[in-house]
Amino acid sequence: MEEQAQIELVKAFSNAHGAPGFEREVVKLFKQQMAGRGDTTVDGMFNALTARAGNTGKRPVIQLDAHSDSVGLLVQAIRPNGLIKFVTLGGWVPTNIPAMKVQVRNQLGEYVTGVVATKPPHFMTAEERKQVPTVADMSIDVGTSSREETINQLHINTGCPIFPAVECEYLPNQGMFFGKDFDNRVGAAALVETFDQLSQADLAVDVVASLSAQEEVGLRGAYVTARKVNPDLAIVFEGCPADDTFEPDWLSQTRVKGGPMLRDMDTSFIANPLFEQFAADTAERIGIPYTRAVRTGGGVDGAAITYWQGAPTIVIGIPVRYEHTAFNWTALSDFQAATKLAAALIADMTPERIASFTQVDD
Numbered sequence: 001m002e003e004q005a006q007i008e009l010v011k012a013f014s015n016a017h018g019a020p021g022f023e024r025e026v027v028k029l030f031k032q033q034m035a036g037r038g039d040t041t042v043d044g045m046f047n048a049l050t051a052r053a054g055n056t057g058k059r060p061v062i063q064l065d066a067h068s069d070s071v072g073l074l075v076q077a078i079r080p081n082g083l084i085k086f087v088t089l090g091g092w093v094p095t096n097i098p099a100m101k102v103q104v105r106n107q108l109g110e111y112v113t114g115v116v117a118t119k120p121p122h123f124m125t126a127e128e129r130k131q132v133p134t135v136a137d138m139s140i141d142v143g144t145s146s147r148e149e150t151i152n153q154l155h156i157n158t159g160c161p162i163f164p165a166v167e168c169e170y171l172p173n174q175g176m177f178f179g180k181d182f183d184n185r186v187g188a189a190a191l192v193e194t195f196d197q198l199s200q201a202d203l204a205v206d207v208v209a210s211l212s213a214q215e216e217v218g219l220r221g222a223y224v225t226a227r228k229v230n231p232d233l234a235i236v237f238e239g240c241p242a243d244d245t246f247e248p249d250w251l252s253q254t255r256v257k258g259g260p261m262l263r264d265m266d267t268s269f270i271a272n273p274l275f276e277q278f279a280a281d282t283a284e285r286i287g288i289p290y291t292r293a294v295r296t297g298g299g300v301d302g303a304a305i306t307y308w309q310g311a312p313t314i315v316i317g318i319p320v321r322y323e324h325t326a327f328n329w330t331a332l333s334d335f336q337a338a339t340k341l342a343a344a345l346i347a348d349m350t351p352e353r354i355a356s357f358t359q360v361d362d
C-alpha cells in the first residue's frame, strides 16, 4: 500500500473497539479490508480466517496470525448512585485506570462517554494519597445520579463492554502514531498489509490469515484458529511492549524505530530456533533493522499455535510504548519493516525450507 493508505489503515484499526470477547467491530473492519484478497469466515468467538486467493489446498499452509482484542473493561453492576462497578478484561495495572476517558457500549449498541471516577485531592487524607487503588473500589461515571437513570435511560447494565476513548493521530514529524490498542491493532493491520504486498506474488505455499480473539485473557482464540488452519508454519504479528524508555541501551530489546522484534522466548513460548535464525538472516538480506528478545514476562498466540501440532513458529513484534494503558505510541517505520519481513519470508518459503526447520540430522 501507499504510505498514506498504511497510515489510514493503522488509524482505522486503532480506533475500532475490541475488548476480549467483544471483537466484532475489529472483525468487521478486517473483513472489509480483506475483501478481494481472499475468503473470510468468522466463528462464534469472532475468530476470523482469510484464506488467501490463490490457495490450492495442496501445499504447505502458513498461518499468519494477529490477535484482534485489546485490554478493556466490563460492566459488573450499577451502584445505587448510578456509577458503574466494573471488572478488567486483560492485564491492567490498577494505577493506570483512574481518570481515563471511556466509551461504554450500551445494550442498544450505542456508545456512552464516561470517566473512571476519582476522588478529588481536596477530599483525600494524606494516607489516601499514598494508597494504590483497587479495581473493586473503582467506578465509572457516565453523568448520571441514580441506578435507574443509568439502567433505564442510558441502557447500561451488567455485561456491557467498556473501551478506552482515544482517537488515533499520526504525527509526521516523529513518524509516530499516538492512540489506543496498538497491542494488537498494528498486528491486525499488518495482516492486511502483508496480504497486499503478496497480492501479485506466485507462492509455493498456501497462506491463511487468522485474526484470533481473546488473546488478552489467555490466547483463547488462537487455540481455535490453530486447529482450523492446521498450519505447517506460523508467523505471529504482535504489538510488543517497547522497553526503550526505561531499559539501558544494551538491554533494550524492543525499541521504537528499532525494527521488528523477533521473540526468542517469553513465559508462554520458545520460537523454533532454525526458523528464527532464518527470519533474522532474511531481515539482514532485505536490509531492515530488527532486534531479538528474550522476555521474562508476556505471552503470545504463537504458543497456542505451535502447541497444536508443533508447527515451527516465530513472533514478529511491532514495538509499542505503554501498552495495556489507554495511550500508546508506535512507529510507522516499524510497521513497514515488520510487514516487509513477513512478506519476504512468505515469498521465499518452499516445502523444502519448511521441512528444514524440523531437521535433526546434519
Ligand SMILES: [Zn+2]
Pocket: 067, 183, 184, 215, 238, 239
Ligand atoms: Zn498483544
